[in-house]
Amino acid sequence: MFNRLHNINEPTVTITIEDQQIKVPASDSVAAAMLAAGIVTARTTPISGAHRGPYCMMGTCFECVVEIDGVPNQQACQTQVREGMNVTVQRGLRDIES
Numbered sequence: 001m002f003n004r005l006h007n008i009n010e011p012t013v014t015i016t017i018e019d020q021q022i023k024v025p026a027s028d029s030v031a032a033a034m035l036a037a038g039i040v041t042a043r044t045t046p047i048s049g050a051h052r053g054p055y056c057m058m059g060t061c062f063e064c065v066v067e068i069d070g071v072p073n074q075q076a077c078q079t080q081v082r083e084g085m086n087v088t089v090q091r092g093l094r095d096i097e098s
């Protein structure tokens with residue numbers, strides 16, 4: 001669905017998204033890394049379970065919230081990847097005790 005406009009000629013990091021290890025440019029946001037890997041769902045809605053994914057890519061819509069290293073409600077488009085990061089889809093309501 002999404003393709004990079006150029007080859008990766010910069011340092012990379014390895015992150016895990018939904019148990020899938022991928023190597024991405026170190027300058028990527030989590031949302032860009034997800035979309036480039038073909039992972040378009042960042043969260044599901046609390047009521048209907050509808051899938052939502054990155055939309056505005058500039059921190060406005062909050063459709064891209066994911067869990068990063070166990071911490072919910074992280075905006076994937078506003079978070080830069082880092083080595084060893086573990087990203088999971090946020091399913092429904094977040095745990096308010098987190």
Ligand code: FES
Binds near residue numbers: 059064075
């Ligand atoms: S894609 Fe809209 S806030 Fe992240």
